[in-house]
Amino acid sequence: MAYNSVTQEYGKTYTWEHKAKIMGFKSAEALQTIIDLLQLSITVQAFEDKLAPIYQEAFPRCDLMPGVEKLLLHLKKNNVPIALATSSSQESSDLKTQKWKNVFNLFNHKVYGGSDLEVSHGKPSPDIFLIAAKRFPDNPDPSKCLVFEDSPNGVQAGLAAKMQVVMVPDPQLPKHLIGDATLVLKSLEDFKPEDFGLPPFVA
Incomplete structure (x- = not known):
């Protein structure tokens, strides 16, 4: 718009x-x-x-995508480290998320590609995801990291970082740009954590 x-x-x-x-x-x-x-x-x-x-x-x-809040709360409750890796600047991201501070405060840390000097190249380069992983205290191997993305460039960045990628594309995204991710879902509400070795949702 x-x-x-x-x-x-x-x-x-x-x-x-x-x-x-x-x-x-x-x-x-x-x-x-x-x-x-x-x-x-x-x-x-x-x-x-x-x-x-x-x-x-x-x-x-801006509103959250369906399923986001439930998933983040679940991961936090189960002590699964989570980070935000956004191409937005911190200023832009803060503007988009100001009414969702309770949700965005759940992240262990945030990497703002648009303003973080350590992020030399935006997506589809893997920089932002590798930096996000490196900033966890245990500096996990990329193969142990799971990326959630809505963009083709983000999917390519996650794969280039040697991470698994769950894609939740906007319905308006051209279909020929969807397909390289580890898993493609219509909604995060369909995500099953146990499929990736994570604690399952409790009914």
């Missing part, structure tokens, strides 16, 4: 095909890609300036 409000000023429509290409990119890289794809006569900075007020209005209304 935010991107389209800008691109349509230039007579161009930002579609799910475009969105799929940039999901997981750092912000400036994502915007430059859209400018190139749609041949927009705008700079990245000007694009960001136009998006900022839209984000301020829209992001605080």
